[in-house]
Every structure is written in structure tokens, then in C-alpha cells.
Amino acid sequence: MSNKKKLVIGVIGADVHAVGIQILYHAFQDAGFDVTNLGVMVSQEEYIAAAIETNADAIVVSSLYGQGELDCRGMREKCDEAGLKGILLYVGGNIVIGKQDFADVEKRFKAMGFDRAFPPGTLPETTIKALKEDLKVED
Amino acid sequence: MKPVLLIDFGSTYTKVTAVDADAGELLGTAAAYTTVQTDINDGLENALALLREKTGPLEFCERYACSSAAGGLRMMACGLVPELTAAAARQASLGAGAKVIKVYSFQLNEDDAEEIAAQKPDIFLLAGGTDGGNTEVILHNARVLAGVGGEFPVIIAGNRTAARQCQRILENRQTFVCENVMPRFGTLNIEPTQARIREVFLDRIVKAKGLSRASELISGIMMPTPSAMMEAMQLLAEGCEGEKGIGDLVAVDVGGATTDVYSIADGMPRGMQTVYKGLPEPYVKRTVEGDIGMRYSIHGIVQAAGLARVSQLSGLSEQRAAELVDRLAQFTDTLPDTDELARLDFALASLAVETAVTRHAGVMEEAYTMMGLTYVQTGKDLRDVRQIVVTGGSLIHTPRAKEIAAHAMQNPQKPMNLLPQKAKIRVDRRYILAAMGLLSRTAPQTALRIMKKELTSDGSAE
Numbered sequence: 001m002s003n004k005k006k007l008v009i010g011v012i013g014a015d016v017h018a019v020g021i022q023i024l025y026h027a028f029q030d031a032g033f034d035v036t037n038l039g040v041m042v043s044q045e046e047y048i049a050a051a052i053e054t055n056a057d058a059i060v061v062s063s064l065y066g067q068g069e070l071d072c073r074g075m076r077e078k079c080d081e082a083g084l085k086g087i088l089l090y091v092g093g094n095i096v097i098g099k100q101d102f103a104d105v106e107k108r109f110k111a112m113g114f115d116r117a118f119p120p121g122t123l124p125e126t127t128i129k130a131l132k133e134d135l136k137v138e139d
Numbered sequence: 140m141k142p143v144l145l146i147d148f149g150s151t152y153t154k155v156t157a158v159d160a161d162a163g164e165l166l167g168t169a170a171a172y173t174t175v176q177t178d179i180n181d182g183l184e185n186a187l188a189l190l191r192e193k194t195g196p197l198e199f200c201e202r203y204a205c206s207s208a209a210g211g212l213r214m215m216a217c218g219l220v221p222e223l224t225a226a227a228a229r230q231a232s233l234g235a236g237a238k239v240i241k242v243y244s245f246q247l248n249e250d251d252a253e254e255i256a257a258q259k260p261d262i263f264l265l266a267g268g269t270d271g272g273n274t275e276v277i278l279h280n281a282r283v284l285a286g287v288g289g290e291f292p293v294i295i296a297g298n299r300t301a302a303r304q305c306q307r308i309l310e311n312r313q314t315f316v317c318e319n320v321m322p323r324f325g326t327l328n329i330e331p332t333q334a335r336i337r338e339v340f341l342d343r344i345v346k347a348k349g350l351s352r353a354s355e356l357i358s359g360i361m362m363p364t365p366s367a368m369m370e371a372m373q374l375l376a377e378g379c380e381g382e383k384g385i386g387d388l389v390a391v392d393v394g395g396a397t398t399d400v401y402s403i404a405d406g407m408p409r410g411m412q413t414v415y416k417g418l419p420e421p422y423v424k425r426t427v428e429g430d431i432g433m434r435y436s437i438h439g440i441v442q443a444a445g446l447a448r449v450s451q452l453s454g455l456s457e458q459r460a461a462e463l464v465d466r467l468a469q470f471t472d473t474l475p476d477t478d479e480l481a482r483l484d485f486a487l488a489s490l491a492v493e494t495a496v497t498r499h500a501g502v503m504e505e506a507y508t509m510m511g512l513t514y515v516q517t518g519k520d521l522r523d524v525r526q527i528v529v530t531g532g533s534l535i536h537t538p539r540a541k542e543i544a545a546h547a548m549q550n551p552q553k554p555m556n557l558l559p560q561k562a563k564i565r566v567d568r569r570y571i572l573a574a575m576g577l578l579s580r581t582a583p584q585t586a587l588r589i590m591k592k593e594l595t596s597d598g599s600a601e
Contacts, residue, residue, distance in 0.1 A: 014506050016510050036325075038324075041513070041515060052273060053223050055271070055272040
């Protein structure tokens with residue numbers, strides 16, 4: 001079996017933005033990750049179930065409809081509960097409503113247990129670089 | 140004339156069916172009590188004697204059998220996450236015609252080990268983890284199983300990374316390594332495991348259950364009866380070379396202890412507006428409702444549907460219905476020979492069909508999103524299925540089979556349950572489905588023709 005780092009990705013909540021997650025899927029695959037793409041309208045439980053079966057190294061949550069803060073609440077605690085202690089958690093997209101100072105938003109998501117939060121307009125390369133850094137992948 | 144004998148060793152009855160494979164005709168059917176405790180051939184001989192009375196002496200060229208005698212093929216299984224590899228392990232076992240006693244998720248504990256030892260399954264299916272995924276749990280479970288007494292073989296069909304290590308841990312018992320039942324997230328791969336289960340059934344279980352004495356008389360294909368049912372249903376739906384099938388179908392077998400449902404249909408979302416959630420389900424799907432049956436599991440029907448509905452459908456008072464239900468649970472061989480009992484059995488069979496098919500079929504949920512109304516589908520969408528096949532004693536002996544079978548249709552008040560919306564109803568009046576499944580291996584066209592002729596159409600329902 002390969003030694004590729006394993007990611008679980010998807011769009012959380014009642015969000016049906018299907019294109020961006022496909023782009024991320026291909027970008028992450030091309031960058032050498034083993035990616036499980038859960039598609040759209042993914043619940044916290046689905047990310048966690050997939051991460052357990054695939055023994056994932058990170059869960060990357062996308063949200064584009066502004067409700068990300070509500071949808072992500074309690075996710076870290078659920079991961080802990082399910083035995084995924086210390087799994088890397090990322091979130092990105094239009095994760096909150098309106099134009100808010102992203103430093104504030106980032107702080108709130110970090111307080112919720114996310115390791116990193118990415119603002120709107122982040123390029124896949126930025127996330128890939130962060131993943132490689134956090135998962136100690138050498139180029 | 141080329142007479143072929145098809146035998147179904149059931150838990151109660153040994154059923155024999157004679158066909159003329161040249162003419163493609165059913166010659167006759169008969170049944171006698173199964174005698175697995177003494178010599179299984181006694182029951183077979185009795186059934187054959189009854190058959191001879193109807194058909195006259197026949198010189199059979201071939202004899203094939205299936206069996207659910209002596210408890211059928213009893214399996215236990217384990218996976219990792221309940222909705223994922225554990226669900227895949229259950230589907231693999233059911234689809235191989237097994238009676239699934241229990242499916243465990245996550246780590247097996249000491250209580251589970253005791254339970255497995257007490258249940259003595261015929262086969263244990265060890266799954267868990269996608270390929271390259273979690274190995275910790277399947278290895279733990281292999282170690283637990285290594286410590287359980289009993290001689291049952293273990294089929295290993297989990298994360299391939301851990302397969303050989305599981306085999307080493309389980310070196311004290313017979314093991315078989317198969318492809319993972321869920322190699323990637325959301326991909327079901329159950330056929331290799333099913334093929335292996337059937338092989339183990341043939342090699343070990345048939346001998347262990349005293350069926351091998353019968354097998355001397357038999358040319359071949361011993362398989363679990365539900366397996367034969369599935370083969371018959373798939374042939375009936377798909378057709379074969381030279382003969383068209385009837386298309387996607389749902390089949391219901393209402394028994395005394397359980398109700399089995401089969402669907403041969405893709406069942407994936409129809410429109411772009413629908414998002415599918417959960418493990419994709421197999422095109423040939425079997426479910427078994429262990430709490431829904433006409434006698435041994437009669438209380439399960441009442442519990443699932445409510446006494447009020449039993450009373451409403453039977454026209455009996457709730458009190459009277461409850462009394463009779465208790466009596467039938469105690470005297471399980473009671474036949475519906477009074478008007479009251481016939482009405483009660485009608486209600487129970489209708490509710491058994493309704494409950495079992497509703498559980499088998501998928502559900503739709505509405506979700507309001509920024510893009511408007513979206514539908515979320517879990518399980519199979521059977522709304523476009525146009526054929527319903529029913530079998531089981533309570534259905535094939537009643538003139539009201541069509542009314543009972545109509546309970547497999549979608550209730551307009553419950554549009555989120557994805558049951559057939561209109562369908563033709565066919566009744567297995569002569570109880571030939573398992574036999575035709577056996578015949579389908581060697582003479583599919585004959586089996587299909589006989590089914591199309593013998594499954595009497597009882598009209599359509601909407």
C-alpha cells in the first residue's frame with residue numbers, strides 16, 4: 001500500500017456547491033494525497049465515519065454558503081469522541097456571512113478546534129502547502 | 140422428455156419440483172416434512188412418493204438441491220463503522236443467502252466473544268477498514284476471534300493491508316482471504332466474498348449438517364435456499380439469451396419466522412435535484428426482517444404496525460385480534476381455517492409486506508438550500524419498479540393475495556418512502572421460485588419460461 005497521506009474532503013451542511021470540491025479533489029490528488037471526496041451536503045458524522053474507515057490524516061471541510069460556523073460547531077469534540085484524537089482539521093471557503101475581519105473569523109474557528117481556517121479566494125496551492133507542512137510531507 | 144428434479148430442503152418442509160427440461164414445462168410439485176434429525180433422505184423419499192402420485196413414475200436425468208434445513212447458513216460478521224464496512228459485511232452475507240445472526244461494529248469485546256462462542260455460527264465474516272485504511276480494529280477483532288472456541292471458519296474481507304496478518308493471528312482455524320467488501324470509501328465489492336461463502340457452504344456446511352447423505356443422490360448445486368431465490372429473481376428480471384425478462388422487480392417472501400425482500404433494480408437517484416447519501420446499495424439486494432413473520436414473529440408485526448392497524452385491516456376488535464395473535468404465537472402450526480383467522484392472517488400478511496418492503500426501500504428527505512429545494516436520497520429508489528412477486532404460505536393459499544401484495548406499493552400519504560408506484564402483481568401459487576433458481580444454472584431459458592407461465596398475474600395495483 002502507498003504511503004500517501006490520506007484526506008477526507010467535502011462540502012458541509014445543506015450546501016450544494018459541487019464544482020469547487022471537484023477542483024480541490026483533483027488538486028489534492030495531483031499533489032500526491034490519497035483523497036476521499038464525500039461531495040456535497042456532508043454531515044459531521046459522514047466526515048468522521050469516512051475518516052475512521054480510511055484512517056485519514058486530515059479532514060478538509062469546505063463551506064460556501066455562509067453557514068459554516070453553525071455547521072462546524074462541535075466537530076472537534078465529535079472527532080475526539082470517535083477516537084480520531086488529534087486529527088488535522090481544516091476549514092475554508094465563504095465560511096461566515098458578510099464581510100468580517102478574517103483574523104477574527106480564524107480565531108473563532110481555531111477556538112472550535114480547527115487547526116487552520118482559510119479565507120475566501122484561497123488557492124488550492126496554499127492549502128496544499130499547509131497540508132504538507134502540517135503532515136510533514138517532503139516535496 | 141428430460142425430467143429434472145429440483146429439491147428444496149426447507150426447515151420444515153422438503154419441497155420437490157419436477158420439470159421437463161425439453162418441453163419447458165412443470166410436471167408437478169409436492170412437499171413432505173424435513174427429516175434432518177434422522178436421515179434427510181426419509182423426508183425426500185416421502186415427498187417423492189407424493190410427487191409420483193401426481194406425475195407417475197419419472198426417470199430423472201438430473202437432480203439439484205438447495206437447503207435452508209438445520210438452521211440454514213448461519214453467519215455472524217463484523218466491520219468497523221456501522222454504516223460503512225459493517226453494512227457492507229451484512230449485505231455480503233445476506234446476498235450469499237445466509238441467515239445473519241448479528242453484525243458487530245468497532246472493536247469486539249469480551250461479551251461479544253462469549254456471544255459468538257455461544258451462537259456457534261457456520262461462518263464468521265471479518266471485515267473493516269478500506270484498503271490502506273484502518274488496520275487497528277480488524278487486527279484487534281482477529282485476535283478476539285482467535286480466542287473464541289468452536290470450529291467455524293473465518294472469511295477475511297477487510298483492509299487488504301491487514302489481511303495476511305489477520306490470517307496469521309487466526310492460524311488456529313480455517314481462514315479464507317477475499318477482496319475487501321469496501322475497498323474504497325463508498326464502493327461496495329461483495330461478489331467475491333459471496334462466491335467464497337457459497338464455496339464454504341458447499342465444502343463444510345453441507346457435510347456438517349447431515350445433508351451430504353442426500354448429496355449422493357444429487358448431481359450438484361447445493362446452495363442456500365435464499366441464494367436460489369435470488370438467482371430466480373435475477374433471471375426473471377433480466378431474462379436470458381433468447382428470452383426476455385419482465386424487468387426490474389421487488390419480491391417478498393413472507394414466512395412464519397421472517398420476511399425476506401429482494402429487489403432487482405439499480406435504484407439510484409433519478410434527477411439532478413437529488414443527492415445520494417450513504418453506502419450505495421447492490422443491484423441485487425436482499426434484506427431479511429427477523430422480527431416480521433406470520434407465526435414465530437407474529438408479535439413483531441403487531442409491534443411494528445400497531446394493533447390498531449391489525450384491527451382495522453382484519454375487521455376484528457383490538458381485543459379479539461390481540462387474543463388471537465397470542466394464540467397463534469403459541470400454536471405456530473395453526474392454519475387460517477376459520478373466517479376470523481383468515482381475516483387476521485390477511486391483516487398480518489399485509490402489514491408484514493408493508494413493513495418489510497418499507498424497510499428494504501430507500502427514503503427521500505427534503506432539504507432547503509441556498510439553491511432551493513434539494514432532495515437527499517438514502518437507499519434504493521424503487522418507485523419505477525413495475526413488477527411485484529409474492530411468495531410464502533400466507534400469500535399463495537389465499538384468494539386475497541393481490542390485496543396483500545398491494546401493501547408493497549407506495550402509500551400516497553408517505554411519499555418519502557421510495558416504494559413502487561404502480562406495478563403488476565404476480566403470485567408464486569405453486570411455490571416454484573427456489574426450484575427455478577436451481578434450474579437457472581443449467582437451463583435458464585426453461586426456468587424463465589416456467590416462471591413467466593406459472594407466476595399467475597393477479598392484476599395490477601396503483
